[in-house]
Amino acid sequence: MKSSSLSKIAIIRGFTSFQSITNYNSQELGLARALLKRGVQTDIFYASKDSKATSIQIDQGLNVNYLPVINIVGHQGIMLGLNKIIKQKKYDLVQVTEESSIISFFAAVCAKKYSIPVILSQGMYESHKGFFASILQKSYNFIFTAPFRKSVTSSIAKTQMAKEYLNSKNFKNVEVLPIGLSTHNFNILDENKISKPSKKVVLYIGKLENRRNPLFILELAKRYLDNSNVLFLCIGSGPMAKEVIENKPKNVQVIENVLQKEIKNYYSMADVFILPTDYEIFGMVYLESIYFGVPIVTTINAGSQDILKNKTYSFLEKSLDSKRWMQKIDKFLFDEELIKKVKRDLSKDKLTVTWESLVDDYIRAYKKSLKRNH
Numbered sequence: 001m002k003s004s005s006l007s008k009i010a011i012i013r014g015f016t017s018f019q020s021i022t023n024y025n026s027q028e029l030g031l032a033r034a035l036l037k038r039g040v041q042t043d044i045f046y047a048s049k050d051s052k053a054t055s056i057q058i059d060q061g062l063n064v065n066y067l068p069v070i071n072i073v074g075h076q077g078i079m080l081g082l083n084k085i086i087k088q089k090k091y092d093l094v095q096v097t098e099e100s101s102i103i104s105f106f107a108a109v110c111a112k113k114y115s116i117p118v119i120l121s122q123g124m125y126e127s128h129k130g131f132f133a134s135i136l137q138k139s140y141n142f143i144f145t146a147p148f149r150k151s152v153t154s155s156i157a158k159t160q161m162a163k164e165y166l167n168s169k170n171f172k173n174v175e176v177l178p179i180g181l182s183t184h185n186f187n188i189l190d191e192n193k194i195s196k197p198s199k200k201v202v203l204y205i206g207k208l209e210n211r212r213n214p215l216f217i218l219e220l221a222k223r224y225l226d227n228s229n230v231l232f233l234c235i236g237s238g239p240m241a242k243e244v245i246e247n248k249p250k251n252v253q254v255i256e257n258v259l260q261k262e263i264k265n266y267y268s269m270a271d272v273f274i275l276p277t278d279y280e281i282f283g284m285v286y287l288e289s290i291y292f293g294v295p296i297v298t299t300i301n302a303g304s305q306d307i308l309k310n311k312t313y314s315f316l317e318k319s320l321d322s323k324r325w326m327q328k329i330d331k332f333l334f335d336e337e338l339i340k341k342v343k344r345d346l347s348k349d350k351l352t353v354t355w356e357s358l359v360d361d362y363i364r365a366y367k368k369s370l371k372r373n374h
Helices: 027-037 082-089 102-113 131-151 160-168 214-222 241-247 260-269 284-291 302-307 322-334 336-353 355-373
Strands: 008-012 041-047 054-059 062-067 069-073 076-079 093-097 118-122 154-157 174-176 200-205 230-235 252-255 272-275 296-299 314-317
Touching: 008 027, 008 082, 008 102, 027 041, 027 054, 027 062, 027 355, 041 076, 041 082, 076 102, 082 102, 093 102, 093 355, 102 118, 102 131, 118 160, 118 355, 154 160, 154 355, 160 174, 160 302, 200 214, 200 260, 200 322, 214 230, 214 241, 214 252, 214 322, 230 260, 241 252, 260 284, 272 284, 272 322, 284 296, 284 302, 284 336, 296 302, 296 322, 302 314, 314 322, 322 336, 336 355
Parallel strands: 008 041, 008 093, 041 062, 093 118, 118 154, 154 174, 200 230, 200 272, 230 252, 272 296, 296 314
Antiparallel strands: 054 062, 069 076
16 A cells, blocks of 8 residues: 655646747746756656657656557557556555546556556546547547546646536546646746837737637737738648638738747747637647737637636637627737736736645645545
């Protein structure tokens, strides 16, 4: 039986897609940095982009490990060597991500075998859609869900909708804890400073893909073609990047590759942030916008409902109606009284979204799992 102390944990990202720690504000790394300041050491496990296992020491007591994977379908697969590491290191606690992940399932079963408590971190709040995806989801549920549920000591849901999703699958001991924002990369000196344009800037940061509706952003931008004082700035790449670039009006600028340390430059020049997404597990960009003092217009989704509920600096839209979106964007661009209030409220909330402000809640949740397992 494991002791009830908490000194070293493992955090496992349960997908076979490669996760860069330089081009993305990693949730796992941000949490681990905050945990280290509280005396908890962390090993993070990501899928390697090749067949080699590598380890990067971020700090004394914080390591990022890339392990080779065998892809099965989509981002599902098996992470090679992970179970052996869990057995050898005997962590005080193992945190896995998403109940529909095969990697997370095997890690949880392995940890339970060695009496290590397992916390499930859940963001997904809907089953996969589409004919083949639905069949795979049902097959996964039939084979894995029950034994996975038995292997999990407790669960952390990123949003209320994620909690309801886990409850529908009969997971027990579920609590809602938001994820935080790591400010580490924002403090790195960036010599390539960018001056703010002499225009109002409507900013989008994210993947240029179908569920984020980048063509709707172009539709919005066209409504502002008669206003030479408004620029739409899209930061990101993805499967729709070529289509966006080829069809963008003259008041849209697309920048495909930006490092995390450069992100602050673009938020600092933005007057409003937009995210017309169909589905958002949480929304790191919402946290970044709050941190950098930028109001938000977005769709109603799990992340926006939890993070931006009743906030003066956000408008949540039910649909992609370009006329309504333009009205809301205009308020943040041109309503001086609202702009003043928004700046005050954003300034108050800035530090509430960082990992430093949230980490103690995670430690409390971890210790509750230790007690349940003891």
